[in-house]
Each structure stands twice: as C-alpha cells, then as structure tokens.
Amino acid sequence: KQEVTQIPAALSVPEGENLVLNCSFTDSAIYNLQWFRQDPGKGLTSLLLIQSSQREQTSGRLNASLDKSSGRSTLYIAASQPGDSATYLCAVSYSGYSTLTFGKGTMLLVSP
C-alpha cells in the first residue's frame, strides 16, 4: 500500500525566509507527483506537477524536485511572504489517469 508522508506537519517562519517542505513516498514507481496549496475552508490549487522522467519544475518562487530512487520530493519556497501561509499537499499517481494518493500536508505560517 502506497503511503505518502510530509514533514514537517507544521512550520512557522518569519517573512523573507527560504524554506523547504518534504514529501516521501513508499513506492518509487510513480507516474507523476503534484504539489498543491490549500487555504482554510477552500479547495486545492495545483502548484507544480513533476512527471516521473523529470527532476524538477519551477514556477516563480517555487521549485519542486523529485528523486524517484529515494522516494522523495521537496518543495522549495524562496523569499516567503505572508500570502504563502496555507497547507501544502503532496500527491502521487501511478499511471496516466490513476487516482492521487495524498500526504496529510504541511501547514505553513509566514509571519510579517
């Protein structure tokens, strides 16, 4: 059974810091990995998707890396801002159109 673990469960940082969120998965035969953001009481916003053949993806201040062999992905957020405060979710899929298996998320608080 595939399990996805996210560490830390919660993180509080002052504005301007660079930070790293971690995601690990037990079965390395993934098809792709997606990072999402969820604001309280809201839906999920897709941030980055990394195909299994890729090593990283970048969007603005966000960079996600993937190491399939070790079953790990990291989400790097540069120069954090209070607006980045949210829960960040990592999810993996195992084939095209397969379902997503989610971690429980990292709750991030960026204070001004």
Place this chain on the structure above:
Amino acid sequence: NAGVMQNPRHLVRRRGQEARLRCSPMKGHSHVYWYRQLPEEGLKFMVYLQKENIIDESGMPKERFSAEFPKEGPSILRIQQVVRGDSAAYFCASSPPFFSGATYSYNEQFFGPGTRLTVL
C-alpha cells in the same frame, strides 16, 4: 475557461437523510475524481469516473455511497441515510482526455472548491 464547479458549497443534513453533491468538470475534461477529506485527515480517493462509466470505485464505502457521471450534466455523488461520520469536505477533480491536445500535463488534476457536508 471556468474551473471545476461544485454545488452546493455547504450542505447540512440530519441523520438518515440523503445528500447529493454535484460536480461540473472543466470544459473539455472527461475524467472526474471524487475525494473526501475527513477532519484532521488527508484527502482520500473515493471514485474515478468517465462519461457513463465508473472506472475505479475502490475507495468508495460499500454501502450508502454511489456516484454517476451521465452523458449530459454534472457528476453526482450520492450518500444515502447519512450518519455523523459522513461529515467531511468532498472534493471533485477533473482532468482532460488523453488526446485532447491540451497544454496541461497528462493526468494533471484540477480541483473544485469542495462541498462541506455537516450531518446533525
């Protein structure tokens, strides 16, 4: 292009009543997924549908829950005889067909805002 739409956004039911949750996928998307987020837990897959077909319902409770995605209209997640343990946020996601020529990555799922079900 409107995103994934779900309604109602909030639904209150008494124990024993039925709940119907609706999901309209993004335009051009033919794959719909339902997920449930229980309090203090992560999102869990429930069911994956294409038009008029259930592809994978391995995450769906065996009793009281059903889903459909008809040829016309939204996908419906139906919960009969609701119990307090059904209280959760229910999210729908959609993805495009394989040969759509879309700019999105294969199997990238786009989520709706969710329906928050409260069972009294």
